[in-house]
Amino acid sequence: MPKPSFFIDIDGVLYGGSAPVAKGPGVLNYLRKRDFGFLLVTNTSRMSQSQIRDKLTDLGYQIGLDEIFPVSLAAVEYLSSRxxxxxxxxxxxxxxxxxxxxxxxxxxxxxxxxxxxxxxxxxxxxxxxxxxxxxxxxxxxxxxxxxxxxxxxxxxxxxxxxxxxxxxxxxxxxxxxxxIGKPQRAFFDAALGRTGFERSQTVMIGDSLSSDIAGAIGAGLKSLLVRTGNSISDPIPPGCDGELPSIADLPQWCDLNFDA
Ligand SMILES: [Mg+2]
Missing domain, CATH: 3.40.50.1000 (HAD superfamily/HAD-like)
Incomplete structure (x- = not known):
């Protein structure tokens, strides 16, 4: 597989409740430094883009507004077009x-x-x-x-x-x-459209089998399940490409699979 890009879920992946996942904040910096593209994609409907950025910033993540694609934004765009x-x-x-x-x-x-x-x-x-x-x-x-x-x-x-x-x-x-949101293919299509990522080289990283993993499989993306949120002990479903104990293990996964 060529060097991938990542869609990363937020709730249960970067944080749980009001605490960041241990060693999570360093991961986004690693991805930037190694030039892996990423976009945070979330079904969180209770916060706007800027509220999500502020919460992540408070938890130690460095993130820009255009690196976050929440379902609320997709809903606004759907309503406008309709x-x-x-x-x-x-x-x-x-x-x-x-x-x-x-x-x-x-x-x-x-x-x-x-x-x-x-x-x-x-x-x-x-x-x-x-x-x-x-x-x-x-x-x-x-x-x-x-x-x-x-x-x-x-x-x-x-x-x-x-x-x-x-x-x-x-x-x-x-x-x-x-x-509107995950696992709908249209949501992933909109995220691909925003980023220009190649469908077959994009890896969805999420904690939910029903929205992140099933959605990624349905949309023709790769997927990795993390065990820090909704699906802590469920077996990995057919079609999913693997699991990580936590997003904090992503740098090691990248180093193992892709040359620096
Ligand atoms: Mg989640």
Whole structure:
């Protein structure tokens, strides 16, 4: 394999909860020094690009805005291409509401005709929101979810993700929900388009079998599973190219497989 480029997941790979993965920050510097291309790709919908950069900076990572591609940005671009200015009923955190409105879309939290029902990760969604969303979808709004990750690692606690919320709405509507983030091929295609990385020479490094690894395989990318987040002990699935105990082991993997 020629020298690869990397897509790197953030949550469960670079940090877990509020702590960086041990020796993680040095890895990005190593990749820059050795001239391996990389892009951070994340299903995190609760932070904007700049909030993610600020959090990573606080944790010791050196990172530029254009080195981060969050699903929230992909969602904004999808809404713009689909509706221009989109009127959205949002089930999601205030951070996503701010990002949508800053990007020229409008957000309501009450029952009124809209173009789209948008679902992002939030800590405490309620069935009243699902109730409203069902009627809005039946009246023609497009149901859109930023992802359907079943869980996310919050430090030592595993919390339920957006998946159960998407499943709740799906159970009471008759049409499929449009998905934006990993494991959707369109998300990886957008990331390849931004970077110019070669599909067959790009390695997705992630902690989630369902979004990172399955998504990479479906999109024709290589993949490496790290054991610091969602999938600590699951077997490596067919089609995955290997595992690393942690992102901190990536430099050694590169040194072993590719000449300096
Ligand atoms: Mg993750």
């Amino acid at each position: 509706f221009g200015h989109a009127r959205c009923f949002l089930i999601g955190d205030p951070s996503l509401e701010m990002l949508l409105t800053d990007s020229g879309h409008s957000v309501v939290r009450h029952e009124t005709p809209v173009d789209a029902v948008v679902m992002g990760q939030c800590m405490w969604p309620d069935f009243g929101e699902i109730d409203i969303a069902r009627r809005l979808v039946n009246d023609g709004a497009e149901p859109i979810a930023l992802h359907r990750d079943p869980t996310w690692p919050d430090g030592s606690v595993t919390r339920i993700g957006l998946g159960p919320i998407v499943a709740a709405l799906e159970s009471v509507i008759s049409q499929p929900v449009t998905l």
